[in-house]
Amino acid sequence: MTPITIGIIGCGVISDAYLKGAARSATITVKSVADLRPEAAAAKAAEYGVAAAPSVAALLADPAISIVVNLTVPLAHAAVNRAIVAAGKHVYAEKPLCASFAEARDLLRLAAAAGVRVGGAPDTFMGAAHQACRRAIDAGRLGTIIAGAATVLSHGMEHWHPNPDFFFIKGGGPILDLGPYYVTTLVHLLGPVARVAATTCIGNPTRTITSQPRAGETITVAIETTATAILAFASGASIVLTASWDVWKNKRLPFELYGIDGSLLVPDPNFFGGTPEIAEKGADWSPLPITDHPFHAPNRTLRDGREVADYRIIGLLDMAAAIQQNRPHRASGELTTHVLEVLEAITTAGAEHRWVALTTTCDRPAPLPLGTGEEVFAS
Numbered sequence: 001m002t003p004i005t006i007g008i009i010g011c012g013v014i015s016d017a018y019l020k021g022a023a024r025s026a027t028i029t030v031k032s033v034a035d036l037r038p039e040a041a042a043a044k045a046a047e048y049g050v051a052a053a054p055s056v057a058a059l060l061a062d063p064a065i066s067i068v069v070n071l072t073v074p075l076a077h078a079a080v081n082r083a084i085v086a087a088g089k090h091v092y093a094e095k096p097l098c099a100s101f102a103e104a105r106d107l108l109r110l111a112a113a114a115g116v117r118v119g120g121a122p123d124t125f126m127g128a129a130h131q132a133c134r135r136a137i138d139a140g141r142l143g144t145i146i147a148g149a150a151t152v153l154s155h156g157m158e159h160w161h162p163n164p165d166f167f168f169i170k171g172g173g174p175i176l177d178l179g180p181y182y183v184t185t186l187v188h189l190l191g192p193v194a195r196v197a198a199t200t201c202i203g204n205p206t207r208t209i210t211s212q213p214r215a216g217e218t219i220t221v222a223i224e225t226t227a228t229a230i231l232a233f234a235s236g237a238s239i240v241l242t243a244s245w246d247v248w249k250n251k252r253l254p255f256e257l258y259g260i261d262g263s264l265l266v267p268d269p270n271f272f273g274g275t276p277e278i279a280e281k282g283a284d285w286s287p288l289p290i291t292d293h294p295f296h297a298p299n300r301t302l303r304d305g306r307e308v309a310d311y312r313i314i315g316l317l318d319m320a321a322a323i324q325q326n327r328p329h330r331a332s333g334e335l336t337t338h339v340l341e342v343l344e345a346i347t348t349a350g351a352e353h354r355w356v357a358l359t360t361t362c363d364r365p366a367p368l369p370l371g372t373g374e375e376v377f378a379s
């Protein structure tokens with residue numbers, strides 16, 4: 001298969017993951033990158049041996065580019081996504097797809113009219129651990145899933161990101177920034193959400209940056225930083241999602257599912273690997289093997305020293321292969337838009353003290369075949 005030619009808009013922190021992943025891939029090739037800050041584009045272009053487009057408009061006008069990856073900050077996502085679609089290119093965006101559900105719904109309409117695809121992060125549900133969980137659920141090992149909990153708690157982002165402002169305004173917060181990993185994995189495992197209830201709050205009204213180069217600057221927090229939600233799935237399952245950047249320490253597991261025939265400990269969907277554990281009826285916990293599934297091998301060391309599997313970009317590889325094979329892609333616009341509606345419903349439910357019914361639904365993305373890596377997209 002001839003690789004599909006990609007352009008990237010947004011040359012900040014996460015662009016390294018995409019440029020490194022693209023360099024390892026036989027499915028795509030990056031032609032050029034662009035950024036509002038031409039010096040950022042020039043630096044990434046030099047580091048990864050690709051071209052720096054003279055401007056975002058020039059990248060969008062390049063007829064060789066089929067898919068444009070949007071790695072800008074969340075508040076810029078909608079306008080950049082629209083410009084990509086208007087240029088007749090397929091768009092793959094980092095999460096959240098847009099800063100609001102209404103913008104995402106409009107984007108899907110525009111893309112359908114233009115005959116181009118929309119895809120977006122997160123793609124961690126395609127990792128080995130979560131595919132192994134999907135296989136166990138689809139084999140009926142848990143029976144009907146009735147309840148569970150997904151938990152992401154920390155003390156924020158201002159201690160590591162060089163420009164953490166976007167995390168604390170509209171489009172950010174733990175609900176929109178980290179919620180996509182947990183809700184996308186839940187929808188992948190359980191199907192669509194039907195309604196949402198929640199409480200939310202802003203724990204700390206200001207944040208002091210401790211990362212370089214802006215250590216000592218203060219950010220005013222304009223978005224909820226703690227949420228406790230009940231997600232009622234169309235399947236009948238109810239999951240409690242707790243997301244916070246106001247917690248210093250905790251010992252809760254990231255993700256547990258309870259079925260009438262068994263329980264499943266799901267590894268953190270912020271990454272692609274980890275060992276799921278299953279306990280069937282009265283039996284003790286036992287690990288679910290993940291090495292038959294693609295994208296399982298640890299390939300990144302975190303700041304805290306943990307070795308994790310991080311294959312951020314495989315959703316884009318699947319979309320590129322799907323375009324060539326004329327099949328649906330898994331990290332689809334319908335999935336990311338449904339997830340965004342769920343996340344926005346958490347904020348609405350918290351503000352208005354009521355259940356919020358979802359207006360969208362989506363199919364569960366197809367499971368990946370067994371294999372080791374990118375070759376699974378070839379068939």
Ligand SMILES: NC(=O)c1ccc[n+]([C@@H]2O[C@H](COP(=O)([O-])OP(=O)(O)OC[C@H]3O[C@@H](n4cnc5c(N)ncnc54)[C@H](O)[C@@H]3O)[C@@H](O)[C@H]2O)c1
Pocket residue numbers: 009010011012013014015034035036037040056071072073074076080094095096163177
């Ligand atoms: N940093 C991470 O670890 C991480 C992980 C997963 C997902 N993401 C997501 O990736 C996206 C980018 O995050 P980041 O950490 O790389 O942010 P960043 O602030 O480091 O980089 C964003 C870049 O986009 C550019 N930009 C902003 N608006 C633009 C526009 N209209 N046109 C062109 N360029 C524009 C900025 O100049 C900047 O270089 C966000 O949606 C974030 O949620 C980040």
